[in-house]
Amino acid sequence: MPRATSFTADTLADRALLHFWVHGFHAASMDDLVRATGVSRHGIYATFGGKKALFLACFERYQQTVVTPAFARVEAPGADLAEVAAYFETQIAQGEAAGLPGPGCFVANAATEVAPSDAEVAAKVAQHNARLKAGFSGVLQRVAPSLAEDTRSSLAEVMVVFTTGLWTLSRCTSDAETLRRAVRRFLQLIKGVAG
Amino acid sequence: MPRATSFTADTLADRALLHFWVHGFHAASMDDLVRATGVSRHGIYATFGGKKALFLACFERYQQTVVTPAFARVEAPGADLAEVAAYFETQIAQGEAAGLPGPGCFVANAATEVAPSDAEVAAKVAQHNARLKAGFSGVLQRVAPSLAEDTRSSLAEVMVVFTTGLWTLSRCTSDAETLRRAVRRFLQLIKGVAG
């Protein structure tokens, strides 16, 4: 029997994700990725087949390990705006921990850099945004059941837009406290309409 | 006397801007830029010195030819939220005219792709965001002079975040009408607090 592999597809994707997240797709070379993951070129190609496929795997992994845990509380039955606040806080703190300017949101980065020239990534981004909108919409339904459906829908859209802007700015703004102030004020605006 | 140049630095930057705007920095090769601008490699290098310098010139040019005209009405004395609405509409329509998914905002794109690894670009992005905030803050001061200063400041921050998200989404969302709905709803939220 030959020796076992020293990594799994998931651990490889996790480490590559961190690198793509900070540096983006084009600026991350395979040499960088080999260094960052500790996995040989051969290992990466044998596992995923290429750079683009690795990127897509990282996208999936980001959903599973970052978005789902952070957004689950918003999607949970009974969630209200406090859960939305907690979601924002989690992601801002994550950027802060990585040393600001933070990496922002992997999906928002991919939307800007890769999606315009890649239909596969664009579809995944649209799917992610739809998920956010559904989550926010659920909270609004709970907090303000008397709201008309199209009002709720457009408010959820506003929250998606705000969320996206937050991650874009957290990539180049070195002041997490300003972002926190904006989040608090934004949630007050929503509360003003929704209850 | 030799023949005159068939382009000016400004027209060259204008054409390169369009290409960078849609494709981003890394995905735009010099070959692409030569094709897109109609200016020879020699001409580009003689005028700006390199790809990075060309990109910075495009940034400057974007401020002059896109941001300043579109944002001037917001910065004008006497501007109110209708001018903010017009600013958003101008940029959404611009994306639509370019064929959605639109190119978004050149600055927001640069913030995501280039700023994290380039201090010069990061500084320009920060400057741009400060300008937006100042413009929005001026409108709020006019519309709601009774608001406390820190309330106005954080509301302006919220508007900057929303604006940034709007351009990021307009790059991958094929539905300008949804963005328009979100803009209308967002301005209603602001009005609810400010006037």
Added chain:
DNA sequence: CTTGTAGCAGAATGTTTGTTCTGCTACAGA
């Protein structure tokens, strides 16, 4: 029309990219 300057197109250069290949090594079974 001649002339000479400087812009132009495209070839050439050296580096870096993504990808593939090769020889060696670790290690589970006999």
Added chain:
DNA sequence: TCTGTAGCAGAACAAACATTCTGCTACAAG
């Protein structure tokens, strides 16, 4: 202790990249 399978590190590769160079060409002045 042997054996052979399969992972590993690094060399090797072609393509693409930003940049530089070269010979030709257009054109304003005389």
